[in-house]
Amino acid sequence: MAQKDIPPEVISRVAELRDQLNYHNYRYYVLDDPVVSDAEFDRLMRELTRLEEDYGLATPDSPTQRVGAQPLDKFETVRHRQPMLSLENAFSEAEAREFDERLKRFLKTAEEFDYVLEPKMDGCAVELVYEQGRLTVGSTRGDGYRGENVTQNLKTIRAIPLNLREEKTGAPELLEVRGEVYMDLPEFKRLNEDRLARGEPAFANPRNAAAGSLRQLDPKITAARPLNIYCYGVGEVRGHSFDTQWQVLQTLKEWGLRVNPLIARQRGIDAAIALHRQLESQRHGLPYEIDGMVIKVDSLALQERLGAKTRSPRWALAYKFAATQATTRVLSIEVNVGRTGAVTPMAVMEPVEVGGVTVSRATLHNEDEVARKGVRVGDTVLVQRAGDVIPEVVKVILEERPPGAQPFRMPENCPVCGTPLVRPAGEKVTRCPNPDCFGSQTRSIMHFASKAGMDIDGLGEKIILQLVGVGLISDVSDLYGLTADDLIPLERFAEKSAGNIISAIQASKEVPLWRLINALGIRYVGEATAQLLAEHFQSLEALMAADKEDLLHVEGVGEQVAASLREFFDNERNRALIRKLTEAGVRGLPPERRAAAPLSGKTFVFTGGLSRFSREEAKAQVTARGGKVTSSVSAKTDYVVAGADPGSKYAKAQALGVTILDEAAFEELLRGGK
Numbered sequence: 001m002a003q004k005d006i007p008p009e010v011i012s013r014v015a016e017l018r019d020q021l022n023y024h025n026y027r028y029y030v031l032d033d034p035v036v037s038d039a040e041f042d043r044l045m046r047e048l049t050r051l052e053e054d055y056g057l058a059t060p061d062s063p064t065q066r067v068g069a070q071p072l073d074k075f076e077t078v079r080h081r082q083p084m085l086s087l088e089n090a091f092s093e094a095e096a097r098e099f100d101e102r103l104k105r106f107l108k109t110a111e112e113f114d115y116v117l118e119p120k121m122d123g124c125a126v127e128l129v130y131e132q133g134r135l136t137v138g139s140t141r142g143d144g145y146r147g148e149n150v151t152q153n154l155k156t157i158r159a160i161p162l163n164l165r166e167e168k169t170g171a172p173e174l175l176e177v178r179g180e181v182y183m184d185l186p187e188f189k190r191l192n193e194d195r196l197a198r199g200e201p202a203f204a205n206p207r208n209a210a211a212g213s214l215r216q217l218d219p220k221i222t223a224a225r226p227l228n229i230y231c232y233g234v235g236e237v238r239g240h241s242f243d244t245q246w247q248v249l250q251t252l253k254e255w256g257l258r259v260n261p262l263i264a265r266q267r268g269i270d271a272a273i274a275l276h277r278q279l280e281s282q283r284h285g286l287p288y289e290i291d292g293m294v295i296k297v298d299s300l301a302l303q304e305r306l307g308a309k310t311r312s313p314r315w316a317l318a319y320k321f322a323a324t325q326a327t328t329r330v331l332s333i334e335v336n337v338g339r340t341g342a343v344t345p346m347a348v349m350e351p352v353e354v355g356g357v358t359v360s361r362a363t364l365h366n367e368d369e370v371a372r373k374g375v376r377v378g379d380t381v382l383v384q385r386a387g388d389v390i391p392e393v394v395k396v397i398l399e400e401r402p403p404g405a406q407p408f409r410m411p412e413n414c415p416v417c418g419t420p421l422v423r424p425a426g427e428k429v430t431r432c433p434n435p436d437c438f439g440s441q442t443r444s445i446m447h448f449a450s451k452a453g454m455d456i457d458g459l460g461e462k463i464i465l466q467l468v469g470v471g472l473i474s475d476v477s478d479l480y481g482l483t484a485d486d487l488i489p490l491e492r493f494a495e496k497s498a499g500n501i502i503s504a505i506q507a508s509k510e511v512p513l514w515r516l517i518n519a520l521g522i523r524y525v526g527e528a529t530a531q532l533l534a535e536h537f538q539s540l541e542a543l544m545a546a547d548k549e550d551l552l553h554v555e556g557v558g559e560q561v562a563a564s565l566r567e568f569f570d571n572e573r574n575r576a577l578i579r580k581l582t583e584a585g586v587r588g589l590p591p592e593r594r595a596a597a598p599l600s601g602k603t604f605v606f607t608g609g610l611s612r613f614s615r616e617e618a619k620a621q622v623t624a625r626g627g628k629v630t631s632s633v634s635a636k637t638d639y640v641v642a643g644a645d646p647g648s649k650y651a652k653a654q655a656l657g658v659t660i661l662d663e664a665a666f667e668e669l670l671r672g673g674k
């Protein structure tokens with residue numbers, strides 16, 4: 001029926017029903033204070049559904065449209081406009097106090113901060129994008145830069161508004177909301193009971209259940225899962241501005257987004273610590289799982305000054321609750337060979353539940369650690385798990401040691417290839433020196449293909465073991481020569497799955513440079529360092545050509561990392577590997593140059609004390625604008641910033657004719673734009 005033939009009373013009734021249903025949703029999910037019965041809500045929904053069907057009036061943001069999208073083949077990738085960072089952890093009161101002191105030092109202030117304190121939800125981080133008030137895209141956090149587009153699944157969560165409420169505060173042009181999707185404990189228990197009754201495996205904990213439910217290709221499955229959300233922050237916002245985190249949270253509520261009612265604002269770290277204690281005692285009475293309290297500096301102006309390190313902002317801290325512990329028995333001590341050839345002892349234990357997760361292995365780190373803790377096979381041990389980290393053995397319960405238990409001894413030969421193991425004097429780590437060791441070979445290929453590396457979908461441990469085992473690959477460059485025909489004869493492969501893996505491998509030929517650097521598995525070079533290196537050198541060739549001095553010039557690269565990089569790139573085997581990768585067409589794409597880096601290419605040296613900045617903040621302000629800070633003055637120095645009582649650098653700058661700035665001129669230069 002054409003729009004003009006629809007009776008006007010139908011059009012207005014449809015609008016009215018949508019308003020009512022949106023309002024009742026808000027009362028129910030956000031305010032937790034419904035004003036109609038479920039039956040009445042259902043009646044309104046049925047009426048709207050019928051009218052929309054009869055007159056063809058359904059729109060994507062109608063409350064009737066939460067379910068009904070078609071299953072997907074795969075999720076598209078979404079780039080976050082601003083990276084979704086993670087949080088630095090603190091595990092004790094002392095560490096929380098250190099955080100507070102660090103901020104005061106950085107900002108050169110003795111004043112107490114206003115802090116916003118929020119429960120740290122244990123679920124799955126998501127971003128919701130609202131354009132002109134309408135939900136357009138929802139995604140998972142992914143690696144922080146790119147996540148998966150799970151819009152149609154997020155739309156099935158009734159607590160997520162499809163349109164922002166506008167009566168108090170008009171909707172902004174663009175709003176990126178960050179929050180945590182989670183599952184309430186009673187609902188989680190019910191879901192698991194249903195699954196077990198149907199012969200399906202239970203979820204280990206509510207977090208896995210939430211993450212698993214969000215990543216369903218068929219939104220009908222997600223719709224049937226009892227998911228909920230608490231929002232805790234924003235990314236990019238256009239058309240509205242905030243002064244404080246507290247204001248952000250209050251405004252999110254006005255817009256109809258769900259915010260945890262336990263949030264608080266307090267002045268000073270003492271009050272924050274007191275609240276942490278209170279929250280920890282409330283913790284087990286809550287209907288959902290939290291694993292700590294997040295402390296955030298309230299003032300957004302201060303947040304801006306504090307800025308971020310590579311992975312986490314300086315202005316926030318996850319102050320965790322005490323780790324959950326349990327006792328169990330050590331069945332054996334295995335040694336694993338890692339990708340760098342490092343041999344790590346692992347305790348294999350009777351499975352035990354620790355804080356909702358079943359644990360059966362714990363790392364023992366290295367030979368000295370095993371000796372220090374005195375762990376023997378047969379011992380009863382206390383194990384703990386804090387957050388996502390690998391469970392660890394805290395101590396042995398000596399009273400329960402069985403007679404005849406023998407101390408652990410590191411094997412003399414590699415458990416995988418039999419090569420005699422080495423442990424250089426002064427080092428803690430024992431290694432298998434054989435570069436062809438099947439153990440380190442497969443580990444390094446696994447690392448290469450992993451999420452943090454080239455992110456090759458579907459190429460997991462089992463398949464890699466299989467490919468190395470049959471001799472199809474012996475290093476990562478061999479991956480790119482594989483064809484579907486190589487794989488099809490192998491067990492577990494059909495034409496389709498073989499094709500999928502090959503296309504995933506081919507798709508990984510062009511990745512952001514930092515992924516390629518990280519994927520190489522250079523000792524001491526993780527994601528964060530790889531990003532710094534990619535930003536600085538812009539190509540793998542430039543990185544390989546850098547000498548130790550050049551490397552040390554990269555902010556965040558110290559002696560150990562620089563030495564390890566040189567050692568890696570000087571090794572002829574590694575150079576040959578990189579040549580083979582390049583020949584196969586593997587290329588690291590340089591990071592997009594940050595637009596408007598006003599101090600890019602400028603080198604600064606500081607001397608003397610500044611009054612309004614700590615040295616650390618002054619440096620951070622320069623690097624945030626693309627500039628570089630070095631410690632000694634040379635003809636290459638662009639600016640020397642001289643504070644009170646400058647040292648000999650001042651005279652040297654004068655002698656070399658380098659521009660000298662006082663504190664006021666430095667501030668002026670910074671104000672020139674960020």
Ligand code: IVH
Nearest residue numbers: 085086087118119120121125180232294313
């Ligand atoms: S703020 C820039 N607030 O913790 C700050 N995160 O380790 C980034 N989380 O990925 C996050 N509750 O999934 C923040 N109230 C809260 C949170 C919270 C849970 C999770 C979130 C994030 C992880 C950071």
